[in-house]
Amino acid sequence: MTREVERVAAAIDAACLGKSVALVSSGDPGIYAMAGLALEMCEARRVAAVPSWTAANGDSDETGSLRVEVVPGIPALCAGAALLGAPLMHDFCAISLSDLLTPWEVIETRLDAAARADFVMVLYNPKSKKRHWQLEKARQIMMNHKPAQTPVGVVTGAMRSDQRIQVTTLEELHTAMVNMQSTVFIGNHSTRRYGDFLLTLRGYGEKYRL
Amino acid sequence: MTREVERVAAAIDAACLGKSVALVSSGDPGIYAMAGLALEMCEARRVAAVPSWTAANGDSDETGSLRVEVVPGIPALCAGAALLGAPLMHDFCAISLSDLLTPWEVIETRLDAAARADFVMVLYNPKSKKRHWQLEKARQIMMNHKPAQTPVGVVTGAMRSDQRIQVTTLEELHTAMVNMQSTVFIGNHSTRRYGDFLLTLRGYGEKYRL
Numbered sequence: 001m002t003r004e005v006e007r008v009a010a011a012i013d014a015a016c017l018g019k020s021v022a023l024v025s026s027g028d029p030g031i032y033a034m035a036g037l038a039l040e041m042c043e044a045r046r047v048a049a050v051p052s053w054t055a056a057n058g059d060s061d062e063t064g065s066l067r068v069e070v071v072p073g074i075p076a077l078c079a080g081a082a083l084l085g086a087p088l089m090h091d092f093c094a095i096s097l098s099d100l101l102t103p104w105e106v107i108e109t110r111l112d113a114a115a116r117a118d119f120v121m122v123l124y125n126p127k128s129k130k131r132h133w134q135l136e137k138a139r140q141i142m143m144n145h146k147p148a149q150t151p152v153g154v155v156t157g158a159m160r161s162d163q164r165i166q167v168t169t170l171e172e173l174h175t176a177m178v179n180m181q182s183t184v185f186i187g188n189h190s191t192r193r194y195g196d197f198l199l200t201l202r203g204y205g206e207k208y209r210l
Numbered sequence: 211m212t213r214e215v216e217r218v219a220a221a222i223d224a225a226c227l228g229k230s231v232a233l234v235s236s237g238d239p240g241i242y243a244m245a246g247l248a249l250e251m252c253e254a255r256r257v258a259a260v261p262s263w264t265a266a267n268g269d270s271d272e273t274g275s276l277r278v279e280v281v282p283g284i285p286a287l288c289a290g291a292a293l294l295g296a297p298l299m300h301d302f303c304a305i306s307l308s309d310l311l312t313p314w315e316v317i318e319t320r321l322d323a324a325a326r327a328d329f330v331m332v333l334y335n336p337k338s339k340k341r342h343w344q345l346e347k348a349r350q351i352m353m354n355h356k357p358a359q360t361p362v363g364v365v366t367g368a369m370r371s372d373q374r375i376q377v378t379t380l381e382e383l384h385t386a387m388v389n390m391q392s393t394v395f396i397g398n399h400s401t402r403r404y405g406d407f408l409l410t411l412r413g414y415g416e417k418y419r420l
Contacts, residue, residue, distance in 0.1 A: 008274075010246065028284075028288050028292075029292075030288055030292050030296060030297075030299075031288065032300070033299075035295065035296040036296035036412055037412070038296075039407055039409050040411065042404075043409070044262040049407070051293065051405075051406050051407060052368070054226050068295075069292075072284045074238075074282045074283070074284070075290070076289060078240060078282040078288075081240040081280075082239075083263060083280075084239075085249055085261065085278075086240060086246035086248075088240050088241050089242060089246035090242070091245075091304060091305045093301065093302065093303035093304070094301060096353050106328070112327075113324070114303065114323065115325070117322075118316070118320075119320065140413075150311070163263070165261075165263060169283065175263070182242045194252075194253045194259070195258065195259060195260060195261060197259070197278075199246060199253070200246060202245070202246055203249065
């Protein structure tokens with residue numbers, strides 16, 4: 001979780017010397033993660049990088065360019081959704097509550113827009129030692145548009161030995177244990193609890209009369 | 211892609227007879243896919259289903275309930291993002307353009323809200339033989355809020371032998387080849403092209419002066 005810039009720099013240096021280099025990241029490197037920093041730093045260093053699928057089509061690295069392949073993984077939104085059951089069966093959005101690199105006003109605008117338009121919402125980086133008030137502010141914004149009883153799931157340390165799954169409501173979210181390892185799922189109008197699961201309807205029920 | 215209800219019914223029937231059953235689905239079963247239908251049908255049949263993590267904590271199936279585990283996979287939004295480089299480095303939303311189970315007015319409201327709030331947007335089910343006008347309508351809505359030169363990626367058949375990756379702009383999206391197997395990625399204000407990649411900035415550049 002630290003020294004990302006140094007690690008990417010070392011990887012690019014080695015790759016430019018002709019080495020095959022793997023840059024390892026947890027979750028999916030393409031969701032709020034290191035794929036972007038790697039490409040940004042290639043660009044900043046004026047490295048000619050080409051996607052591996054381009055290279056496979058004949059544009060090989062004989063030109064001196066770096067072939068870059070991003071290997072997808074399981075992001076926290078998929079791991080958490082799987083543990084909760086099926087909250088992401090309909091349109092959803094992912095919003096990071098970290099205002100370290102994004103102005104809080106932008107984050108508020110997105111929270112408000114997504115709640116008004118009845119998206120299922122996945123909140124990344126909900127809380128840390130230094131950022132303690134953002135989640136409660138987000139909850140208040142969502143309470144303006146979503147019912148207090150909207151089901152909410154909090155998944156912490158998904159798929160790790162100390163994983164913790166909490167199912168609550170928007171009204172009670174402030175009582176849940178949330179930390180840096182948590183991802184928070186807020187339902188849409190059709191999300192409901194089924195036992196310990198969160199279930200968002202796609203509409204099959206109406207169509208097929210289950 | 212068909213007979214989902216019949217397949218889920220057969221799986222539940224077998225599980226209720228005590229069999230261990232795997233219901234197989236492409237991509238991630240938790241993103242617009244079969245995890246929801248499976249749980250909806252368990253609920254409709256008044257089957258007591260418990261998450262496998264609950265069972266592991268001591269509430270085993272000795273009570274006669276079904277233990278259900280959703281195994282996450284790589285959804286099209288991750289596979290496509292990986293092929294495009296790093297389009298999902300900041301807040302994004304997934305919207306299905308299929309109006310078979312969702313009123314088009316709801317879809318339009320979400321497209322408009324997400325474009326206004328500068329989300330990166332991932333469009334599922336952009337087009338099929340029967341649904342040919344929705345993508346162009348979505349493009350027009352986004353053109354009201356995003357610049358015409360906003361980078362757009364279209365990934366069709368990701369990770370399959372006939373995969374196709376197209377990088378274009380919002381203005382030119384209507385000229386791209388799009389079908390049922392396609393996922394469409396629309397950038398936010400910071401998304402740019404870097405060679406054949408799409409790159410959405412997180413802000414590292416400003417902070418670390420790359």
